[in-house]
Amino acid sequence: MTGAVRRRAFLGGLLLLPLAACGASPRPVLRLATGENGGFYSEFGRLLGAASGGRERGIDPVATGGSRENVELVARGAAAVGLAMTDVVRDARAGTPPFERPLDLLALGRVYENYLQLAVRADSPVTGLADLAGRPVSLGSSGSGAALAGARLFAVAEVGVQARQLSLAEATAALADGRIEAMMWSGGLPTPAVDALAKRVPIRLLPLADHIGTLRLIVGAGLYTAGVIPSGVYGSTGPVVTIGVPNLLVSSSELTDDDAAAIARLLVERAHELTPVSALGTQYLDQPSLIDTVGVPMHPGAAAAYREMHG
Template identity: 30%
Template structure:
């Protein structure tokens, strides 16, 4: 074989190898995990609906994408996982996202999570203060000396519970604090081992609904001049109301809320996040959210770019500009 033929043969082999490598690369799925919360809360089922919607296959989803919802300890744990690379994305409360990105509040002295980026604001997250019916708790001030679960360290709920207590002149040492997720907290409440617990999440949430039906509960109002001052001091809070009979035999209850947000890292490719965001707001995803969870109907394109305490991911921002919700 002369030199020119040998060179052409080598080129053909190299070309074939490169083509095979490209095909193999194209067939390798991209994984996009969504850190959620405890399985009894709202993050987990909503995360499952979104993960299923954006996963590729057939006529739906992002081609070549495999997405799963992963149970976790909530907002702070999800941001830590994104920062550490063990999660591609996660749900968080808007207050926790702001603190992380700015290095303030909960993240004071811990450094900024500079690369935290927003995919979408999802829905209001209501602060529930659930009490036993016979516990005699009519206001936050009545929690003094009571057995109260404020959720686990690493959750957004624990941060907000401390803020709410402080607004009413209470410290954590003024209550008999427990650190339970809403499922176990509900069990303890039912058994008489707990007087009340905090939970931040979209209503109705399964664990509280089940508890209200099986044992009966009261929702403690979070309202009054203390709340007016709290909202002035912490602008990521807003007034909210749990409608009557959202939970069995529970009257309309004034409270406050933050926003649930879906966040990721700026390290995630722009094109991938653009495609994910586009599928997130497709008609098929809309139908799945509406049918899949009571909170799904509150997840709207119009609200997706509200509560912008952190920057949008460039891929998401591109979609929102194309969709006309950002100018």
């Protein structure tokens, strides 16, 4: 057996896991790296896993720390597919810090818009980034894309904070009891864990869009856009303009063309089942948007499936 064949066989054993079902014979499933419990990645992954039921290959969502961890899991074959912010995927493919080398990543589709969100307690005197100078701020878990984007945002704003890397659960608890001044995360609208926090402790989102132009100079066009968080989200009394980042479903080149094509068809054919009922904001589960992967190459199997469905 050649080295390449041995490697593919080894990765195949990681990507495909047997899933037993109530007396039925186990069927292989594809592991999907999602995100933290209480986050939008987790919600989307759960719906995608449910929609795959009854198909030849199921999808098994697995909780993770977020985008950065997900691309690393996919690249080393510990997950077949993963959800990740596009800026993280592009950094990982290029091997730019914090990634030590280029990672093997391909897009299966652009699935929805992530919103970079920065919250303080409603009674906080903080009204903008500059007011957070020297204060304790959670930028997100160490495995998240928010932590990378948050560090980049404060750097371009030239605001130094006492940065913490807390999980979503840790950050909501710390903000509630005043151990941190603000918490940053990235996700869809509303993010379930933060929505639950806002029902207990009034919070307020800070506007972030003033720094989009500088961020684009660093990462390139097409990644960061102005995103409006509607009035009423987390109890807000008016809309807040923040930073939107497209979110991708990715795999490595080791994913077979057949499996990539099956996932692409699932995204198109079952789109109505893949958006949480509470979700607001931009969703990309239509074919023209799914194939707009912002410069990240599409997996050939997924590309073929989209062409076939388009006719």
